[in-house]
Amino acid sequence: MLQNLSKQILVFLLIVPLLSGCWDRLEIEDRAVVLAIGIDEAKPGDEKETSNATHILKLNPRTNQGLLRITVQIAVPGRIPLGASSPSKEKPIWVLSSVGYTIEDCLMNLQQQLADQLFYGHLRVIVLSEAIAKKGIQNENDFFRRQSQVRRTVWMVVSKGEAAEIMHAMPQLERVPALYLLATLDDAREMGKLPNNILGVFFSQSSAKGQEGSIPYVELKKASNIEISGLAYFRDDKMVGTSTALQIGHYMSIKQINPGGFSVMHELPGGTRVIFKATHRTSRITTTIQNGNVHVKINCQMEGDLEEKSDEKFSITDEILRKLEVKIEKNAKQGFEKFIQQTQIDGSDIFGFGEYVRATQPGYWNKQVKTKEAWQRQYADINIEVNLFVKIRRIGTKNRSRNLG
Structure with missing residues (x-):
């Protein structure tokens, strides 16, 4: 009898911890759900908006030059549309801003103005102004790495203008601006117009000894639509340059x-212009040591389709097709080399050539390179050879039927 009682007590003690699963629950209506964050430099006079919520002592006025302005989009409970819904005059988001010395300082100052607790579990987009990115994002990297609620699948982008302008934009295709920007980036990735350089990937790239990070570079247009203008690439934690939209295709x-998702116009003899769209890419990167220096060789093969020609009467024969492939190879090779040289001048190895050297030439790396800083200096002088092979798979049914007739 005593033994059975002991077993029952033991089972009861094992079950008790399982009953406390919801002890710290917080209803969604009691949370201020942050969907997007924009980070800008504060303007003169903005120091008046700072709070003493995190300051024990009065800070040195000279440090006001480092003030930040955070602009956030907060979801309004009950107003976020689920699926198809009729238009509503009530805005589904609430845009607020705050000024502080660091990201956490800004957010704590903002928390003082809110009744609900800020929640970052549904954060989708982080927008950095170009001024902030060029100044250095060491504080931003530190905060978002430490914040456990922030997912690594968040998109972080650099805005050509102020990040606050994107936070206040109201696009017509989506009632929630943050979700519109998210869809723009996700759809561009699916269409082959953008690499999957989300926050987690950027952290991994930036942490590697032989590679630098890159994230999308966007621009707000007049009608509140957002254009992906290129890639913003970094050296350590500072943005040092941007690519064009077409150079995203070179990078990919x-x-x-x-x-493949990018289309390029080429001109044939006689002035006829054609559009070639890449559909698939294969690439092989090899590294060797020649005369004590790193030599990188890139063999890239692209397949694509002939999408359009400006002159309907111009016939695409096999000979013309081969000449067009050679011309595309020549033009693309020049574009690839120009973009690579641009990153070499800026000392930003966004392609990860240094990681190939670490993997395939470990003896050379351990003796001659060793550190990330040393590779940044050496990257500007390494020899990079680019070889391109283009194959046009489809030329269109209209042109094909004309050739057959």
């Missing part, structure tokens, strides 16, 4: 990121 080709 070298990194063998599929599918």
